[in-house]
Amino acid sequence: MAEPMLKPPKIAISPVDWMRRNLFSSWYNSLLTIVVGYLVVTSVGPVFSWLFFEATFLGTDSSDCTGTGACWLFISQRLNFFIYGFYPDEFQWRVNIMFGLLAVCFVPQFIEGFPWRKWFGLFGLTGLPVVGYFLVPGGSFGLEAVESSKWGGLMLTLILAYIGIIASLPIGIVLALGRRSEMPIIRGICVVFIEVWRAVPLITVLFMASVMLPLFLPDGMNFEKLMRALIGITLWQSAYMAEVIRGGLQAIPRGQYEAADALGLGYWKKTGLIILPQALKMVIPGIVNTFISLFKDTTLVLIIGLFDILGTVQSTITDPAWQNVAIEGYVFVAFCFWVFCFGISRYSQNLERKLDTGHKT
Amino acid sequence: MGNTMTEQTQATDPKKTVPSQKDDNSSAIIRVEGMNKWYGDFHVLKNLNLNVRQGERIVICGPSGSGKSTFIRCINRLEEHQQGRIIVDNIELTDDIRHIDTVRREVGMVFQHFNLFPHLTVLENCCLSPIWVRKVPRREAEATAMEYLERVRIPEQASKFPGQLSGGQQQRVAIARALCMKPKIMLFDEPTSALDPEMIKEVLDVMIELAGSGMTMICVTHEMGFAKTVADRVIFMDSGEIVEEAPPHEFFTNPREPRTQKFLEQILQH
Numbered sequence A: 001m002a003e004p005m006l007k008p009p010k011i012a013i014s015p016v017d018w019m020r021r022n023l024f025s026s027w028y029n030s031l032l033t034i035v036v037g038y039l040v041v042t043s044v045g046p047v048f049s050w051l052f053f054e055a056t057f058l059g060t061d062s063s064d065c066t067g068t069g070a071c072w073l074f075i076s077q078r079l080n081f082f083i084y085g086f087y088p089d090e091f092q093w094r095v096n097i098m099f100g101l102l103a104v105c106f107v108p109q110f111i112e113g114f115p116w117r118k119w120f121g122l123f124g125l126t127g128l129p130v131v132g133y134f135l136v137p138g139g140s141f142g143l144e145a146v147e148s149s150k151w152g153g154l155m156l157t158l159i160l161a162y163i164g165i166i167a168s169l170p171i172g173i174v175l176a177l178g179r180r181s182e183m184p185i186i187r188g189i190c191v192v193f194i195e196v197w198r199a200v201p202l203i204t205v206l207f208m209a210s211v212m213l214p215l216f217l218p219d220g221m222n223f224e225k226l227m228r229a230l231i232g233i234t235l236w237q238s239a240y241m242a243e244v245i246r247g248g249l250q251a252i253p254r255g256q257y258e259a260a261d262a263l264g265l266g267y268w269k270k271t272g273l274i275i276l277p278q279a280l281k282m283v284i285p286g287i288v289n290t291f292i293s294l295f296k297d298t299t300l301v302l303i304i305g306l307f308d309i310l311g312t313v314q315s316t317i318t319d320p321a322w323q324n325v326a327i328e329g330y331v332f333v334a335f336c337f338w339v340f341c342f343g344i345s346r347y348s349q350n351l352e353r354k355l356d357t358g359h360k361t
Numbered sequence B: 001m002g003n004t005m006t007e008q009t010q011a012t013d014p015k016k017t018v019p020s021q022k023d024d025n026s027s028a029i030i031r032v033e034g035m036n037k038w039y040g041d042f043h044v045l046k047n048l049n050l051n052v053r054q055g056e057r058i059v060i061c062g063p064s065g066s067g068k069s070t071f072i073r074c075i076n077r078l079e080e081h082q083q084g085r086i087i088v089d090n091i092e093l094t095d096d097i098r099h100i101d102t103v104r105r106e107v108g109m110v111f112q113h114f115n116l117f118p119h120l121t122v123l124e125n126c127c128l129s130p131i132w133v134r135k136v137p138r139r140e141a142e143a144t145a146m147e148y149l150e151r152v153r154i155p156e157q158a159s160k161f162p163g164q165l166s167g168g169q170q171q172r173v174a175i176a177r178a179l180c181m182k183p184k185i186m187l188f189d190e191p192t193s194a195l196d197p198e199m200i201k202e203v204l205d206v207m208i209e210l211a212g213s214g215m216t217m218i219c220v221t222h223e224m225g226f227a228k229t230v231a232d233r234v235i236f237m238d239s240g241e242i243v244e245e246a247p248p249h250e251f252f253t254n255p256r257e258p259r260t261q262k263f264l265e266q267i268l269q270h
């Protein structure tokens, strides 16, 4: 009590000290540092010069790509196709609005203390798909219809991943709760659903959805191919999601259920207010992991003839107008995927930190 | 609420010396009649009978595994009984979920391991069930919660999370949380046995104060000092049976049953 203001000691380390401690603490660490340093220097240099210094950025067609580096012209010239697929130019503003809304909803999530950011996020999860449902396909409110067969590129990738992600989470929650239900019929249905869908590769699901499903559906009831793929992806994904969430449910101590029961909260309030918030928080890493892998798995729609971003790039690579641009194309696709997946991952880490209430048991 | 409680305690005070309350069935707030419970083949609770009057304070003790927890958990149906009747506040506990929910609203429970909700602040822990179960407006619920947090002497912790509190503080929050539902009955299952010695007193003080306010209480505890000061009756359980039931001075100075004598010898050695 005598000295309440005692501050924790500040630790200051000079760069030389830091290197001595971390890079050259023993002879084998020094050796490793030197070897790894050599490899980094010799490989990073060429990569950078291919990516930037020797690369061609300006021009109009492949004949302008004369340097030894990457031909980024290929990307910039065909960017429209990579982003929108065959979506007609004059209606692309509709897609742009969706991109804009997506940014407006989710960029604030990375900014600490942004006003109403919770509401932006909530709109992104609930309102955005509704707006998109009317805006992108058109056909109502005086908007001209654009068939889903014309959609493609990044836009299609985002639609598939976004719908897959936000639809599979609630379905997964319901399945996970159902699998722990005390009612045998509900539990049975959920177990069968999960085990069947989880045991099938996504590629098979997509194939069935595009080829077999139309054979089973009654006449006059037919979805577009994209819709069928979406349903397939969502159901497949929700089986995974259910198991991740069940892991969280199982980790909740029995005392939490008992305390909620003793307070007279019924099943739904207990689940919604006490159990799920804790369980979901606990499995954020697992949920994000499934999101990210779904995001990348959407590229499989290629095999049923939908052109996502990978599909558009791949079909352009074989275009005779552009020669030897395969690497540029794949690097571009990889970069796009990395940006989104890294974004998801950063956001989830943010969320985890924010939700951490320091409870250790 | 306060008024009726004090009347009750005064009215029941003279009866304190009467060991058996069987004649007084009608005014009992908890009635347990011929209750039996099994876990599989294991007969945990054997033909239990107990009447608790409003405002009465009962301490249950007994060796580990004797079924004390199981017994009080039957009173708010955290456990099911298979035979006999349990009637709480004139509602019989059956499979009917509505009855169970009604009873749970009137019965508060405090657990050995606190069981606070770690993702909610102390204040939210206290307000949650008044708001969602009793449909009290948020502002009112918060005011009530602060009142009870003051009574358990931790109003300054209201905005903290349970993980940031000491064990004794957490247990006091748990008591406040149960009280916020304005229950007629409070059940305590070894509320101090997970606590360090210096924290036991702060929790017991709160419980003693609560007992003084006329709350009907059933406490499973080995705190014999507590039993002596506040209990109207002490119940000794062993292997699923109520072996002895007596007012504290009689129970501690003059136990009738040999099993009780042995138990008391053991715990008073410490």
Ligand SMILES: Nc1ncnc2c1ncn2[C@@H]1O[C@H](COP(=O)(O)OP(=O)(O)OP(=O)(O)O)[C@@H](O)[C@H]1O
Pocket (backbone or CB within 6 Å): B039, B042, B044, B062, B063, B064, B065, B066, B067, B068, B069, B070, B071
């Ligand atoms: N879920 C269960 N399934 C089977 N047996 C159980 C179960 N819960 C408790 N028991 C058994 O029932 C008996 C009574 O348990 P209970 O927890 O009521 O004892 P207790 O008197 O509270 O003991 P303690 O003082 O250690 O808390 C014990 O023998 C225990 O092993």
Ligand SMILES: [Mg+2]
Pocket (backbone or CB within 6 Å): B068, B069, B070, B189, B190
């Ligand atoms: Mg016990």
